[in-house]
Amino acid sequence: MIILCSDYVGFEIIKYLIDSNEHISYLVLDSSDRNNFNSKIINYYKKQFPDNQIYFEDVLNDKKFLLDIEKQQIELGILAWWPHILKGKIFNITKRGWLNFHPSFLPFNRGRNPNFWCLVDETVSGVSLHFIDENVDTGDIVAQKKFTTTWEDTGKSVYEKSRDLIVELFKEIFPKLKNNQLDPIKQKKDIGVYHKASELDQISEIKLEENYKARDLLNILRARMFPPYPSTFFYDDGKKYSIKITIKEEQQ
Numbered sequence: 001m002i003i004l005c006s007d008y009v010g011f012e013i014i015k016y017l018i019d020s021n022e023h024i025s026y027l028v029l030d031s032s033d034r035n036n037f038n039s040k041i042i043n044y045y046k047k048q049f050p051d052n053q054i055y056f057e058d059v060l061n062d063k064k065f066l067l068d069i070e071k072q073q074i075e076l077g078i079l080a081w082w083p084h085i086l087k088g089k090i091f092n093i094t095k096r097g098w099l100n101f102h103p104s105f106l107p108f109n110r111g112r113n114p115n116f117w118c119l120v121d122e123t124v125s126g127v128s129l130h131f132i133d134e135n136v137d138t139g140d141i142v143a144q145k146k147f148t149t150t151w152e153d154t155g156k157s158v159y160e161k162s163r164d165l166i167v168e169l170f171k172e173i174f175p176k177l178k179n180n181q182l183d184p185i186k187q188k189k190d191i192g193v194y195h196k197a198s199e200l201d202q203i204s205e206i207k208l209e210e211n212y213k214a215r216d217l218l219n220i221l222r223a224r225m226f227p228p229y230p231s232t233f234f235y236d237d238g239k240k241y242s243i244k245i246t247i248k249e250e251q252q
Contacts, residue, residue, distance in 0.1 A: 001076045002069065002094065004057075006030040009081035009101060011037045011044070012167045016174075018048045025072055030083055031056045060090045069093050076177075079132070080170075081163075086132065097131045099177070100139070101170070103162035105146055106130060107192025110137035113200050115158040118149070119223035120203065120216075121193070125149050125158060127166040129173065131184055136194065140184035143173045151218075151247045154225035200224075206234040206243065221245045 003024055005013060010029075017024060027045055029038050042054055059065045066089050077098040079086070086098065104114035105126030118125045126146035133139040145168075147161050176182050204224050206217070221243055224232045232243045 001078060002026040002028070002074050003078045003080060004028040004030075004060075004082045004084075005041065005078070005080035006032075006083060007034045007037050007081045009163055009167055011041050013078065013080040013170060014041050015044055016167075016171055018044060020174075022178075024049065024052075025074060026055065026069065027052065028055045028057060028059065031058070032083070034083070057084055060086070061088065066090060066093060085136065091132075096180070097139075099142060100130055100132050100137075101166050102128045102130060102137050103159070103166060104128065104137075105144055106137060106141055107187045107189075110192060110194040112195055112197040113155075114195075115162060115226075116155045116200060116223045117193075117195050118158060119153065119155065120219050122219065123193075125161070127162050127169060129166070129169060130187075138187055140186055142177065142182055142184050143169055145169050150249070151222075152249060153222070155223045156226040158223075159226065204230070204232045206232055208234055208236060218245075218247070222247055 001022070001024060003014065003017075003026070005011075005027070006029065014024075014027070024045070027041075029041060045052070045054065055065070070093060074094045076096045077094040079098055079100040081101055091098075102110075102114070104110070104118060105124045106128040108114075108123040109117045109121070117123070124146055125148070126144055128144045129142045130137070131139040131142065145165055147165055149158060173182065203220060206220070221232050222245060224230070225245065230242070234241055234243065
């Protein structure tokens with residue numbers, strides 16, 4: 001198999017597959033190295049495959065690299081927390097396609113920042129493993145799990161729940177996935193929503209003269225709580241102010 005991975009999830013998936021004695025033909029990392037997991041991934045991978053070369057995302061457009069993969073006739077590709085959209089020849093280079101890790105209960109919250117939008121839109125929270133297609137997060141679903149949220153949840157806590165649950169889900173279904181014993185299901189086209197990255201900043205500015213329902217405003221404020229990333233903000237008298245909130249349930 002070929003794996004494109006990053007961050008905590010990428011490390012946990014590499015660790016699980018190596019501990020399970022699975023053969024990984026190619027490993028591709030994201031050079032931005034979110035949360036500094038690349039060195040951990042490399043060290044664990046090299047324990048099992050000391051002679052294998054490790055690549056970075058720019059190689060996905062390299063003709064020689066793609067030709068080498070084609071010759072290998074790779075069965076399955078895995079996108080474990082991969083932050084880039086696959087384009088070009090790499091898209092169709094594996095026999096069974098590419099399994100993607102998406103931190104939402106598809107078809108809800110396709111696209112970017114699902115940990116924010118599931119709170120703001122009050123949609124179901126969960127994670128999905130799905131095969132990619134030509135569009136964004138619309139491919140056939142292999143497995144899903146939901147989780148509950150409360151008023152105490154923030155964008156950060158939802159992200160962490162999604163991250164941990166999707167690793168758990170992959171470990172649970174991988175033996176059947178490996179043996180091609182799962183039947184992916186088509187996503188429903190008449191429900192769900194897609195969000196662009198640009199929408200996050202737009203909704204995060206609180207307009208002082210605008211009317212908000214209290215429920216909607218509280219959802220926006222808590223959904224953007226994800227230190228060290230920016231929180232919601234507002235402008236007044238030419239000055240910018242950030243907003244930080246904590247919601248705690250009172251014991252009665």
